[in-house]
Amino acid sequence: MKQKVEVAIIGAGLAGLACALELQKNKIDFQIFEASDGVGGRVRSDIVDGFILDRGFQLYNPSYTEGQRLLDYQALDLKPFTPGVAIRDGKSLRIVVDPFRSKDFRYRLLKDLPGSIFSQLGLLSYFLKYLITADAQISVSADISAQQSLTKSGIKGSLLEKLFRPFLQGVFLESELNTSRKFLDTVLKTFLRGIPSLPAQGMQQISNQLAAKIPSENISLNTKVLRIEGNKLITPDGEIETKKIVVATDPSTAISWLNLEVKEMHSVSTWYFKADQKVNSIVRSKPLLFVDGKKSGPLTNAVVLTNAAPSYAPTGQVLVAASAISPNEHAELIEVKKHLAVLFGVPTDDWELIKKYEIKEALPAMTPPYSLIDSNQINSDLFVAGDHRATSSIQGALISGTNAATLVKVSLGL
Secondary structure (H helix, E strand, C coil), X not given: CEEEEEEEEECCEHHHHHHHHHHHHCCCCEEEECCCCCCECCCCEEEECCEEEECCCCCECCCCHHHHHHCCHHHHCEEECCCEEEEEECCEEEEEECCCCCCCCHHHHHHHCCCCHHHHHHHHHHHHHHHCCCHHHHHHCCCCEHHHHHHHCCCCHHHHHHHHHHHHHHXXXXXXXXXXXXXXXXXXXXXXXXXXXXXXXXXHHHHHHHHHCCCHHHEECCCCCCEEECCEEEECCEEEEEEEEEECCCHHHHHHHHCCCCCCEEEEEEEEEEECHHHHHCCCCCCCEEXXXXXXXXXXXXXEHHHHCHHHCCCCCEEEEEEEECCCCCCXXXXXXXXXXXXXXXXXXXXXXXXXXXXXXXXXXXXXXXXXXXXXXXXXXXXXXXXXXXXXXXXXXXXXXHHHHHHHHHHCCC
């Protein structure tokens, strides 16, 4: 097989799809080459016995500006979570919600918010400061770790250890909070602007919606690129000649091929359980993320997904997702069930494991000093896109893909 294309995009993840859409808008010929059997990269879902299982617990924030531009939110039918967390603190359960956006449990805030009055004032000051800080200003500010930034602002003690660390380690997929303060501030602003949600039919719908705008003949699935040689892609079936190449593969492959700075990748495991209705009595069937303020087991967080999106399960069934990061991603099932019983305060022995996903390279690490937008151009004919070139998020993947396409356009003299 010998094929010629103007622009070759390697990878049909979110960055590759966003790149293709921008090229398409500018009437630039392209072809996507994807090694797997479907689009989406790390944003894919499976259906098992009528349950929708995202490949690793994920949420989408509707405040993502690139998502707002590229996606049809009404068609996605986004199902919001309650903006807050349920903190298991020994035998008690603290429920901390945004009192301005949630009527549920708002009157418990003063009682349930952990920490001293001084650390709580530090929290208020932190949020007020970054709520009015422009994104551009955040991107050029001096960088330190999230842990340093929080403690420097007075967020320490039980407020840090029972609320912020348990919550943020599920966002960053690392427990030491070594992630860049720039990304922390961006995340906090995102949470204040939008409520994390699930598409009614699974996270895969985000990928499918992007791909649906691209002619099917422009996406070659099950086509593995072995290597790049100048302006050629080498595949098991032959060579593909092209003017421009955009590498939108997984981060490790892109970094290896292009000799980019190596980045640590964070892993996560997610267990999906068919649970019983008892779990819904804990927080009146509200979709709240549960974390453990006492670190009494391997799990990072857990949530009753069907409290947000009943469509994730057959009628009347309950679906629970539980996730763990390193070094607990290989925890035994008995340990996971035991910790779930602690988190939710109900028996879990009879819960049926539907499937476990081990995502070895779920998110690129974002350690300081970090640039929120890295260059997408390697040379005049070679480009790179992905969340590892921006922020470790859906927004980062989308905007990186769009930026790469813009640079390709310029390089073509259009």
